[in-house]
Amino acid sequence: MPHMRLLLVDDEVEFTLALAERLQLRKYDVRTAGSALEALALIKEQLPDVIILDLKIPGMDGIETLKTIKKIDPEIEVIMLTGHGDVKSVEEGIKSGAFEYIMKPVDIEELIVKINKALAKKNKEQ
């Protein structure tokens, strides 16, 4: 799977950096953003394949960010991150076009399975 581009969006910098490093070790091309605006800027710079998006980020509500991303490119798959079982937000996220969600703390194997599924879906559509 060459050049799979991921974008991690979360305001917990320590978390995103560590997770990014782990994903990089698994040969993904990973960039990180600490806020919605930063994320949108990075997306415009280069479209990622999959975005891992925290639902609580500064600058813009997670769901709003998700909708904006889907507007920019509906083919970008989004996996939502949530710190607690906010079922309503998750449901809304799925309705707004998110591919999957995953709970914090993240099990890396589970995340990779979900990322690969998202990539497979994206490739199929292409």
Next chain:
Amino acid sequence: MDRRFNDLLKVLFHPHDYFKILSRDRYKSLKIRIVLLDAMISLVPLIIVVTISYFWFQSILKEDFRNQVKWQIENTEQSIEYFIDEKVSALRFLASSYSYEQLSDQKMLTDIFSKFEKEFTGLVDLGLIDSNGIQQAYAGPYPLTGKDYSNQEWFNEIVVRNVYVSDVFMGYRRLPHFAIAVKKQCPEKGTFCILRATIDMKILKRFASAINLRENDDAFILNHEGILQTPSRFYGDVLNKFKLPVLPTQRGVSVVDVKELDGGPAIFGYVPIRKSPWILVAVIKSNPYLRIPKIFRNELLLISILSIVISVVMTFLMAQTVVNRIKKADQEIEDAMAKTEQTSKLASIGRLAAGVAHEINNPLAIINEKAGLMKDILEVSDSLEQNKEKFLSLINGIAESVNRCRTITHRLLGFSRQMEISHETVDINDTVKEVISFLDKEILYRNIRLELNLQNNLPKVTTDKGQVQQVFLNIINNAIDAVKEEGYITVSSHIKDNHFVRVAIKDNGVGIPKENLKHIFEPFYSTKEKGKGTGLGLSISYGIMQKLGGTILVESEVNKGTTFIIEVPVNTMEVSKGGL
């Protein structure tokens, strides 16, 4: 004002408690109001009816008594009138039965007198007077033959009127009597003569006493000049002047109420006696009609008291029933409110749990990733030495995240601890100084100017020192976070009133935007950088101050600073008891 506002807040947040306190007094006053209203509705008409009937009955009795008096006076007057009529008729009969010659014969007249005396009660003497006023013959106890009456007024009067009844006068024996005279025409002589009889006053007196008199009553006869014709009990003997003015009408009995006569009310009745110069007078001072109502009054009183007792008992029973019904309905509402409160409490606990999960999950996620990264590195690289620095940094990151978790769990412990309050005597100024000593290093390190402005003679307060300390710590900590390097913080204390001590913590920091002000006391609301605040500090502080009977007030302006004012009650126990 602040205290009132605080009370209002309490009512809003704990309507259930407020309702309970309010209702106890409310039921009492409601019951009193029902009893009073009902008593008024039932007792006022009762009292009115009883009073009216009492006076009505009295007036009927009085009227009845007056009529009795009137009737007696009338009867007596009639008896006297008949008596006089009878005497006049008897004299007329004598005058017409005998000739002038027979009557003027002294022997014959004495004979007639002695026969007549038996039938004619009270007769004292009998005399015949010729047209010149000379007494030609006289039968009686005095030597009055030859007496000249021509100059006396009565003689002139009888010449005109044919019949004459005199006032009472004193005779030769100093005994009161009166005279009746009739004129006899003597056509054969072309002249007239007068037959005159003197009658003892005792006869009149007997008639007057026929009126049914009680202890204080009096009845007597007056002439038109107000001279007593018969002796009276209270107004003097015969021929004395009666002290009240008597103005008889032409006919009929007059009954007058006299309000005050010799120390009491009286009925004053009088009637002119026809065919005589007299007036029959009765002064009735006894008032039996006042005594009769006394009996009536006792019965009335008994009935009234019975009615009052019954109505009061009924009123109390009714009020009790009504109030109990209301109480029951209120209890149901109260229970419903308690249930709602319980539900909202559960919702709060749910929010709290979600907040805690989120706050703890973030540092856990960091620990998870850092530990996972270390594992990943170990898996791809054999040399530990090569990755030593990387590992140390990751371990530090983990330790930091553990610290974050610890802060949150500690705050939560504080949250649960605020449920219990302990009481001790606390010097608020000392408490402020102690709290500041915890933060000294941070203040020094960040080059913050701290100014203490504490009032010296603050009263000692009875409160939970640890909890007050925590409130000060939270708020001063916030102030330190709010100010930039070289900012300043002022902590001042002063007495608000007899019940509260105020501590104000003022900073010149970033301030709180208006839209955020209403959220600052909500749990997990934080505007601090990630990982720096738990969003529990102010929420906990607010809860503590509420429990202690105090309050926290905020004033803030963006970019100018924020002032938190903490009001600590001088006596927590007192406020807690008096409040909610």
